[in-house]
Amino acid sequence: MAQTIFITGASRGFGKIWAEAFLKRGDKVVATARNLDTLNDLVQNYGDSILPIQLDVNNRDAAFAAINKAKQHFGSVDVLINNAGFGLFGTIEETSEQEARDQIETNVFGVLWLTQAALPIMREQGHGHIIQVSSVLGVATLPILGIYNASKFAVEGFSETLAAEVKSFGINVTLIEPNGFSTDWAGPSAIQTTPMDVYQPVRDAFQAGLTEDSFGIPEATTDAVLKLVDSLNPPLRLFLGKVALPWVKQVYEGRLAEWEEWADVSTAAHGK
Template sequence: MAKTIFITGASRGFGKLWAEAFLKRGDKVVATARNPETLNDLVQKYGDAILPIQLDVNNREADFAAIARAKQHFGTIDVLINNAGYGLFGAIEETSEQEARDQIETNVFGLLWLTQAVIPVMRAQGYGHIIQLSSVLGVATLPVLGIYNASKFAVEALSETLAAEVKDFGINVSIVEPNGFATDWGGASAIHAQSMPEYQAVKAAFAEGATPDFFGVPEATSEAVLKLVDAENPPLRLFLGKVALPWVKQVYEQRLATWEEWQDVAAAAHGK
């Protein structure tokens, strides 16, 4: 059965790839972008099956209006994919106040407003699926992406909590955690803080670790997302890419070892 998918950040990258994958198989898609002209090719190809909406996700009022318009237009919203977001590159010390606020505003609050807007629609339907775009960097961190890491850790916590709160309404929540992919996420769509020479060494080490094998092929993700949307019991978390799981296993083994090493100190701090 065809679904109605509301997806943000559909102008390029994952958003546009996934929007077209849904359209190709006969789903209806509400696709949002800051510049809706970037969606003209999909409109010309798929006609009434796509509803393009100009949207800055940072505008809470506009987010609620977009959800209402989508519901009115197609009659239902089966899936919300909160894909809009961008990367902020820079060491913590390098990052300006405005850069940090803008990153959290888009990656966390934009996602939050749309989530809040769609819940009443899905609750009234008795079903729905909210898919939040996080990152492997919402589970483990890399240097020079500190505020981005923080935004995705926030998405993880928000979404895990949400899953428990809306389960009884028939609403599923999934957190998608891609490793690196060869999109323009680190290119035209990224923001770079003003560089300080003190961080050149750590940046060089970071760049050396970004080998070609680390980056997946964006087009290969579409099938996984279609399977996620179609799953009767979708997972709370889904990695995309082959790098994420081995890396996160290593990170968590190190965390557990540290917690175990300090357990006597931790237990004593309980006080009884």
């Protein structure tokens, strides 16, 4: 049965690829972007099946207005995909206050505002699915991406909490956690801090660790996302790509070993 999909950041990358996949199979799509011209081809090809909305996700009032407009236009909001966001590349020391605030504002608060806006509608409907586009960097970290890592950890934290809070209303929550993909996320859409020479070895090591096989093909994610949206019992977390799970397993094995090594100290700190 056709659904109404609300997807942010639909101007390019995952957002546009997934928006078109939903439209091709007959769903209704509310696609948001800062520049509506980027959606002209979808409007031309799919007509009344797509509702383009200009939106800066940092604007809470505009986020609520966009969700309400979608409900009024199509009659429901069955799935919300919070895809809008960007990458900030730079070490922690290099990051300016404004760069850090901009990253958190978009990647965390932007997601929060759309989520809050959709919840009353989904509760009234008695169903809904909120999909947060997080990252493998929301469960494990890489240097040079510290504030981005932090933003995704924050989305992971509030979304896991949200899943427990809204399950009884028939609302599901899923965190999509892609590994690297060949989008322009690390290119034109990324922000770079002003580099400090002392961290050049860290940047060099980061670059040396990247290979062509590290990055998946964005279009290959479509089937996974369609299956996720169609699932009657969707997972809380879903990796995209073949790199994420083996890497996270290795990271968590190391964490568990360290926690176990310090377990006696931890227990003694309880005091009784």
